[in-house]
Amino acid sequence: MTARLRAILLEAWLPVGLVVLWWFATAHSTNPFWPPLHDIWHTVKATWLFDRFDSDLVPTMRRVLIGFGVAVVIGVGGGVLLGASPLLRKALEPTLEFVRAAPAVAMIPISILVFGIDDSQKVFVIVFVAVWAILLNTTEGVRSIDPTFHDVARVYGFGRRERLLQVILPAAMPQVFAGLRVALAQAFLVGVVAEMFAARNGLGKLIRDAQESFRVREMWSGIIVLAIAAYSINLLFVVLERRILYWHRGWRASALGQSVDDRRPGRLLARLLVQRRPRVRQVDAVAD
Amino acid sequence: MQTRQTILEVEHLSKTYGSGPKAVHAVGDLTFDVRAGEFVVIVGPSGCGKTTLLKCLSGLLPATSGQARLEGKRIDGPPDQLALVFQDYSRSLLPWLTVRKNVLLPLKAKGVPRARRAALTEEALQSVGLRSFMDHFPWQLSGGMQQRVAIARALAYEPEILLMDEPFASVDAQTRADLEDLLLRVWAQTGLTILFVTHDIDEAVYLADRVVALTPSPTQVREEISVALPRPRDQVATKELPDFAHLRAHVWRLVKRPDETGLAEAQQAEPAQAPLAS
Amino acid sequence: MSVDAASFEPGGAASLEPNDAAGAGALRRARDAGLAVGTAVVLLVVWELLSRADTVYVPRADVPPPSDIVQALYHQLGSASFWSAVGATLKGWSLGLLLALVAGVPLGIAIGSSRTAFLSTRAVIEFLRPIPSLTLLPLLVLVIGIRFNLKLSLVALGSFWPLLVQALYGVQDVDPLARDMARAYGLSRIRIFLQIVLPSALPYVVTGLRLAAILALNIAIGVELIVGSTGGMGVQMNLLQLANRIPEMYAYVVAAAILGLVINAAVRRLERRSLHWHASQREAVAR
Numbered sequence: 122m123t124a125r126l127r128a129i130l131l132e133a134w135l136p137v138g139l140v141v142l143w144w145f146a147t148a149h150s151t152n153p154f155w156p157p158l159h160d161i162w163h164t165v166k167a168t169w170l171f172d173r174f175d176s177d178l179v180p181t182m183r184r185v186l187i188g189f190g191v192a193v194v195i196g197v198g199g200g201v202l203l204g205a206s207p208l209l210r211k212a213l214e215p216t217l218e219f220v221r222a223a224p225a226v227a228m229i230p231i232s233i234l235v236f237g238i239d240d241s242q243k244v245f246v247i248v249f250v251a252v253w254a255i256l257l258n259t260t261e262g263v264r265s266i267d268p269t270f271h272d273v274a275r276v277y278g279f280g281r282r283e284r285l286l287q288v289i290l291p292a293a294m295p296q297v298f299a300g301l302r303v304a305l306a307q308a309f310l311v312g313v314v315a316e317m318f319a320a321r322n323g324l325g326k327l328i329r330d331a332q333e334s335f336r337v338r339e340m341w342s343g344i345i346v347l348a349i350a351a352y353s354i355n356l357l358f359v360v361l362e363r364r365i366l367y368w369h370r371g372w373r374a375s376a377l378g379q380s381v382d383d384r385r386p387g388r389l390l391a392r393l394l395v396q397r398r399p400r401v402r403q404v405d406a407v408a409d
Numbered sequence: 410m411q412t413r414q415t416i417l418e419v420e421h422l423s424k425t426y427g428s429g430p431k432a433v434h435a436v437g438d439l440t441f442d443v444r445a446g447e448f449v450v451i452v453g454p455s456g457c458g459k460t461t462l463l464k465c466l467s468g469l470l471p472a473t474s475g476q477a478r479l480e481g482k483r484i485d486g487p488p489d490q491l492a493l494v495f496q497d498y499s500r501s502l503l504p505w506l507t508v509r510k511n512v513l514l515p516l517k518a519k520g521v522p523r524a525r526r527a528a529l530t531e532e533a534l535q536s537v538g539l540r541s542f543m544d545h546f547p548w549q550l551s552g553g554m555q556q557r558v559a560i561a562r563a564l565a566y567e568p569e570i571l572l573m574d575e576p577f578a579s580v581d582a583q584t585r586a587d588l589e590d591l592l593l594r595v596w597a598q599t600g601l602t603i604l605f606v607t608h609d610i611d612e613a614v615y616l617a618d619r620v621v622a623l624t625p626s627p628t629q630v631r632e633e634i635s636v637a638l639p640r641p642r643d644q645v646a647t648k649e650l651p652d653f654a655h656l657r658a659h660v661w662r663l664v665k666r667p668d669e670t671g672l673a674e675a676q677q678a679e680p681a682q683a684p685l686a687s
Numbered sequence: 688m689s690v691d692a693a694s695f696e697p698g699g700a701a702s703l704e705p706n707d708a709a710g711a712g713a714l715r716r717a718r719d720a721g722l723a724v725g726t727a728v729v730l731l732v733v734w735e736l737l738s739r740a741d742t743v744y745v746p747r748a749d750v751p752p753p754s755d756i757v758q759a760l761y762h763q764l765g766s767a768s769f770w771s772a773v774g775a776t777l778k779g780w781s782l783g784l785l786l787a788l789v790a791g792v793p794l795g796i797a798i799g800s801s802r803t804a805f806l807s808t809r810a811v812i813e814f815l816r817p818i819p820s821l822t823l824l825p826l827l828v829l830v831i832g833i834r835f836n837l838k839l840s841l842v843a844l845g846s847f848w849p850l851l852v853q854a855l856y857g858v859q860d861v862d863p864l865a866r867d868m869a870r871a872y873g874l875s876r877i878r879i880f881l882q883i884v885l886p887s888a889l890p891y892v893v894t895g896l897r898l899a900a901i902l903a904l905n906i907a908i909g910v911e912l913i914v915g916s917t918g919g920m921g922v923q924m925n926l927l928q929l930a931n932r933i934p935e936m937y938a939y940v941v942a943a944a945i946l947g948l949v950i951n952a953a954v955r956r957l958e959r960r961s962l963h964w965h966a967s968q969r970e971a972v973a974r
Contacts, residue, residue, distance in 0.1 A: 131803065136810045154830050211719045212726040219727075222951060223944035226821075226909035226921070230928045231940065234749040269500040272469055275486070276493045277515035277566065287514060291505040310819035317824065318913055325822065332825030340825055351817035368546055372504035375548035 156338050164342040178346065181324040184240060185312040185354075188247025189305055196252045196304070197297060200259020201289065210260065217256070225250040225311050229318050238319045243312060250311040251304040258300025262293030295369045298362050305358055309351055324350070416570055416602050417443040417466070421475035423627070424461050435461040437627030438475070443570070443604055448596055450605045452613040453623030453631075454664055459606045460496075462628065463574045466604070467493045480569065489519070490569035492562075494576045498555040502547040502562075508534070509543040512562045519566070533565035534558075536595055553584035557591065564595065570602040577612065586644050589616060593642060610664060614657045615642055622663040631663050751934040760938035768923070773942070775918040779835065780900075780907045783842025787899060791847045792892055795854025800884070805855070816852065820845030821909045828914060835917045838910045845906045846899035853895025857888030886964075893961045897954040904947055920946075 144158045169178065203210050228246050236242030266289065274288050316325025324347055331340035424436040435458035443449050453459055464470040466477050468487035477484045479491060495501035502511050512533055516526040534540045537557040539550075547555050556576055563571055577585040589612060596603055607613050613620050614636055622631040636656060638647055647653055731753050737745045738752035763769040798804045820841050831837045861884050869879045911921025920939050927936040 128806075131806045132810055135807045136814065139811065154826075208722075212722045215723040216727045216730060219944060219948065222947035223940055224905045224908045224947060226905055226912055227924060227940045227943050229912065230924055230936065234928070234933065235746075267500050269495060269497060270503065272464075272493075272495070273501050273503070275469060276467055276491070277518060277562075278487065278489060279515070279518045283514070283518050287506075288503065291503070294505075306817060306819075309817070310821065313819060314821045314909060314913070317822070328822065328825050332829055335829075337829065340829075344823065344826060347822055348814065348818045351819070352814050355813070355817045368505045368548075371546060372499075372548040376499050 153335075153337055156341065160338050161341045161345065164338040165345060168339060168342055169346055177322055177324055177327045178350065180240075180322050181312060181316065182350070184243045184323070185247060185308050188244045188312065189251055189308045191244065191248045192251035192255055192304060192308065193301065195248070196255025196300070197259050199252075200256050200297070201263055201285070201293075203256070203260040204263020204293070205289075210264070217253075221253040221257075225307065226314060229311075229315050232315075233319060238321065243315050243320070243323075246315050247308045247312050251308040254300045254303040254307060255297070256300075258303075259293060259297050262296025262300075263289060265296070266292040295366055298366060302358060302362070305354060306351075309354060313347065413444040413446060415442050416445050416480055417604065418478045419466070419475075420477070422462070422465060422472050422477055423474045424458070424465055424470065425473045434627035436465065436472075437624075437629045439623075439628060439630055440475075441621055441630055441633065443602060445602055446600050448593075448603045448605065448616060448618045449621060450607060450613040450617035450619070451621045451623060452607055452610055452660060452664060453628060454625050455608055457623050457626050458628040459608070459623065460574055463493070463572055463604075463606055467491055467572055492564075492566045492568035492571050494556075494559050494563050494571065494573040496575045496578055498552065498559050498576075498579070499548065501559055502555060504546065504548055507544050507546055508539065508550075508558050511547065511558060512565050515562060515566050529565040529567070530561075533561040536564065536598065537561045537591060551584075552580045553588060556580060556588060560592070560595070564599070564601075568601070570604060573603065573605045575607050576605075578608070585612070590642075590644065592616070593640075597641065610657060610660050611648075614638075614653060614660060615644075615647060620656075620660055622660055634660060634663075748933065751937060755934040756937045756941060759934040760941055763935065763938050763942070769942075772918060772920050772923045772939075773946070775922075776904075776907050776911065776920045776946075779838035779842055779910075779919065780903050783839050783907070784846050784900060784903045786839070786843040787846035787850055787903070788896070790843070791850035792854045792895075795851040795892075796858050796885075796888065798851075799855040799858030799888075800880075805859070812848075812852070816848045821906055821913075824910065824913060833914050833917075837914070838907055838917065838919070841910050842903045842906045846903045849898040849902060850892070850895045853891045853898070854888060857891025857895075858884055860891065861887040889964075890958065890962045893954070893958045897951065897958060900950050900954050901947060904943070904950060908943060 140158075147155050147157045148159065150157050203213065225246075228249050232242045232246045232249075236245055270288050270292055274284050279288065313323070313325040316323035317329045318325075320326040324343060328340055328343040328347070331337070331343060419439055419441050422436060422439040423434070426433040426435060439462065441449075451459060451462070461470065465472045466484065468484050468491070471485075479488050482488070502508075503514070506514065509530060512530045513526055516529060521529065530543075531540060534543060537560055539554060539557055539561065542550060542554070547558055550558070556579075559576070577588050580588065592603075593616065595601075605613075605616060617636045620634045620636055622634065623629070624631045634656065638650065638652060638656070734750075735752045735754060738747050738750050741747040798808055823844070824837075824841060827837055827840055831840060865883050865887070866879060869883050874882070907919065908921040908924075911919035912925055913921075915922045915925060920943055924936050924939045927933075927939065
């Protein structure tokens with residue numbers, strides 16, 4: 122058995138096993154809360170492909186993505202400003218810390234007061250929740266840029282634009298992405314919960330409605346779709362992060378004296394199936 | 410010798426951090442000149458403020474008093490005609506850019522037209538022997554190669570004067586020898602003016618036209634020594650010469666054993682902050 | 688790889704200028720505090736004025752002025768129902784957190800210690816982890832009903848993941864050099880575990896605790912808000928909003944924010960202590 126196959130099996134046996142277990146354990150279930158997985162699967166296919174997909178999944182995703190997008194713009198923009206100016210930081214940080222500490226879900230009733238229950242309310246709550254992680258991480262990322270980079274920019278006469286686009290943003294990017302990751306999860310959470318609380322459509326609303334009307338299979342189907350959606354968003358993000366921060370991994374490894382893995386992240390599937398390319402070893406070439 | 414034009418004038422430069430009893434006098438009172446096309450090496454004991462000096466000369470730090478002038482103009486911020494090679498290559502080369510882009514970017518910032526940019530980049534990388542690595546990332550290369558990229562970046566910038574802050578301190582001895590020779594070749598080809606800072610005395614004598622020996626902190630010029638060894642220098646032949654040994658010994662004593670050379674009396678005139686090195 | 692704002696990356700500005708004397712430092716801190724307070728006051732004043740102006744965009748009924756909110760909060764602090772609500776929230780929060788701690792940390796350590804276990808469970812963890820626990824609320828309402836256990840379970844479920852994952856990373860991130868060195872000195876596996884692995888993982892676990900603590904508060908209040916389960920701050924918020932007592936509702940939100948800050952500060956203190964101990968422990972081992 123090749124090493125590759127063994128690796129795949131090792132990672133797959135538990136998840137596959139659990140699903141199989143679930144399938145057979147509930148196969149003849151009469152418990153109203155744990156219907157047979159078989160039935161749930163049918164419900165998933167029936168409701169979500171492609172009926173409710175448009176009417177519920179898409180709105181949820183749309184609101185989450187818009188909210189996240191706005192949060193990114195505000196968070197990164199504000200973070201760059203705060204990171205660059207110690208004065209602004211000192212003035213604003215305590216206030217921001219306080220507002221941030223307010224529990225995200227508590228914003229939901231407040232937002233409904235102000236916005237009603239349409240899309241803008243949801244987006245507002247999502248932005249309000251997601252912006253903190255981005256803002257704080259961007260601030261930290263900009264603040265803690267290695268001063269040597271700044272020195273290089275000054276010595277070689279970089280203008281303001283160059284400084285921002287070519288030095289500050291790339292240098293802060295790893296930290297920014299850490300924040301983006303957290304913010305995305307939060308955006309998704311709050312988006313769905315807000316829908317559970319009050320909404321006209323959406324994944325959260327569907328799950329809640331199903332529960333209140335005891336349509337258990339439909340509820341389960343919603344939960345499963347929710348899980349898949351959450352997982353997919355996360356996965357897409359990780360793939361994106363790997364691509365964009367490719368240089369950072371290599372740089373860190375090299376600076377720490379570790380072996381440098383500089384395989385460019387190709388497409389996920391291709392990477393899973395195709396043999397790995399040989400690594401570029403660190404070369405110490407003689408001068409031409 | 411023909412009198413060459415003075416490019417860099419340093420007059421009573423001093424730099425003090427902080428104030429009051431805890432003030433650190435990094436640079437005491439420095440005065441020296443650098444002429445066009447010269448290779449001047451500054452050498453001094455560890456911690457004597459060499460890096461601070463370079464930061465002041467490159468305009469990154471303002472001096473506390475005194476001034477430096479580049480081609481007659483006072484150095485207030487980083488001048489256009491000055492390039493600096495930093496000690497830590499892993500942090501001076503931008504890791505998110507390829508080697509080519511690293512060399513290209515300062516030229517773009519300078520407003521050099523596209524075709525010329527590309528040409529300068531290629532030439533510079535060619536002269537340090539890294540043309541075939543243009544599309545690699547710096548961290549994919551070894552330490553010596555990365556420092557060569559940093560040198561190429563400085564060369565492409567076409568400065569009047571090149572400052573180098575202990576550039577070979579972080580590489581192994583053999584690579585260092587290669588880099589020293591590379592630098593000398595490039596210098597001979599381009600006629601650049603180089604101000605090189607190091608703590609390695611052998612390196613200083615090997616490379617220099619003139620060695621400026623510094624005192625411990627607060628730094629002053631102890632002595633300027635003319636190095637009249639024949640060029641082109643050679644790692645073996647030059648270091649075999651008796652003159653090399655004499656010069657090296659002289660500088661060594663100046664830097665490492667200042668009391669042996671009568672430094673004690675000279676220092677007593679100043680309110681010394683640092684203990685005398687022995 | 689920690690999921691934290693201050694992560695362990697290269698960088699970190701080293702100050703060129705050495706610090707001033709102690710006196711100047713205290714003055715500077717006072718000035719900074721003044722700046723921060725001043726800014727906050729300015730923002731509050733702006734809010735107050737905007738709210739009182741009662742425009743269409745900022746209607747006073749929906750966004751009361753800070754003065755009203757502070758007044759409402761002050762009243763609440765004297766009322767028994769407020770404190771019982773806070774107590775109810777904290778009860779669910781603390782017990783759920785405890786449950787998650789007891790379940791998640793040992794499990795995380797166990798998984799992190801074994802490469803096989805790690806690889807086997809990786810897919811399951813990565814799949815289950817992003818599911819927000821509050822979104823499972825409807826399911827648990829069916830299964831458990833609207834009782835205290837509902838809040839408890841959701842808090843525990845939600846806090847479980849950060850604790851598990853951080854404990855896992857903590858164990859994995861043990862300096863292999865320290866471990867090799869210990870083995871070379873012939874320390875038994877148990878001793879290696881107790882004296883090197885655990886202390887090294889401690890800061891990660893405490894970071895996980897901080898993340899979990901805030902998450903737990905969010906979940907507890909969230910449950911209370913949505914289903915009104917057995918009292919708590921969220922329930923009050925909901926009731927007050929329905930009764931159109933808006934300033935009081937805001938007061939609860941502010942109280943929740945203060946609670947969050949207090950918890951955050953307390954855990955951060957713990958974090959610093961553990962990191963300090965961890966650093967000194969590392970020195971001890973190195974010696």
